Amino acid sequence: KAGVTQTPRYLIKTRGQQVTxxxxxxxxxxxxxxxxxxxxxxxxxxxxxxxxxxxxxxxFPGRFSGRQFSNSRSEMNVSTLELGDSALYLCASSLTQGRxxxxxxxxxxxxxx
Amino acid sequence: AxxxxxxxxxxxxxxxxxxxxxxxxxTSENNYYLFWYKQPPSRQMILVIRQEAYKQQNATENRFSxxxxxxxxxxxxxxxxxxxxxxxxxxxxxxxxxxxxTSYGKxxxxxxxxxxxxx
Numbered sequence: 001k002a003g004v005t006q007t008p009r010y011l012i013k014t015r016g017q018q019v020t021x022x023x024x025x026x027x028x029x030x031x032x033x034x035x036x037x038x039x040x041x042x043x044x045x046x047x048x049x050x051x052x053x054x055x056x057x058x059x060f061p062g063r064f065s066g067r068q069f070s071n072s073r074s075e076m077n078v079s080t081l082e083l084g085d086s087a088l089y090l091c092a093s094s095l096t097q098g099r100x101x102x103x104x105x106x107x108x109x110x111x112x113x
Numbered sequence: 114a115x116x117x118x119x120x121x122x123x124x125x126x127x128x129x130x131x132x133x134x135x136x137x138x139x140t141s142e143n144n145y146y147l148f149w150y151k152q153p154p155s156r157q158m159i160l161v162i163r164q165e166a167y168k169q170q171n172a173t174e175n176r177f178s179x180x181x182x183x184x185x186x187x188x189x190x191x192x193x194x195x196x197x198x199x200x201x202x203x204x205x206x207x208x209x210x211x212x213x214x215t216s217y218g219k220x221x222x223x224x225x226x227x228x229x230x231x232x
Contacts, residue, residue, distance in 0.1 A: 031218040033218050033219060033220070035220070035222075042222060042223075042224050042225065043204065043220075043222040043225075045219050045220065045221070048218040048219050050218065055218065056218065056219045058219075088156060090158060092158075092220070094218055101148070101160050101163055102148075102160075102208075102218070102220060103160065104150075104157065104158035104159075106155070106156065106157050107156055107157075107158075109156075
């Protein structure tokens with residue numbers, strides 16, 4: 001069974017640009033969550049999608065948005081990039097029913113210059 | 114809101130020895146899950162062990178076991194017979210449980226403990 005796939009793995013963008021990251025969950029998983037990881041702030045929850053609906057949202061500005069498609073694949077978008085958006089962005093998928101483990105992808109390393 | 118605290122920024126242990134990583138959390142919820150995740154230098158986040166709050170029995174997975182003290186809101190991880198491959202950042206994480214046993218899907222993480230296993 002394939003794991004969680006995130007693309008691209010690495011990205012370099014210029015301040016002010018926008019970026020879209022993609023996440024394909026494990027087959028059968030309908031919940032997808034996004035996290036930002038930085039050395040200073042650690043791992044912070046961005047948002048969670050389930051059946052194409054945002055169920056939870058973290059404390060991030062409106063420049064951060066996401067969506068989920070009918071096949072459970074998810075994208076997150078960051079507009080008007082700032083230097084502080086440089087981070088590892090992790091996506092996790094889970095079943096939500098029964099065993100509650102979240103399985104993570106390898107992440108997208110975003111560098112804003 | 115939930116908070117998770119890992120008070121040990123760094124730990125080290127000799128190969129084959131035992132080490133315990135500490136984690137405390139704060140919540141008003143009664144039903145929840147607790148996890149330990151491992152993040153090696155590859156940055157891939159790997160689930161090590163999970164614990165349901167309603168279960169009194171401590172979870173074990175091979176060389177990994179937890180000491181779950183619900184009243185004290187403590188959730189420590191014990192690694193026995195440490196191996197070089199255990200070198201990684203370890204995160205303690207909390208997830209609320211919805212009614213019906215489903216999860217919220219949102220993890221709250223501690224700041225992490227860097228564990229180094231020396232040969």
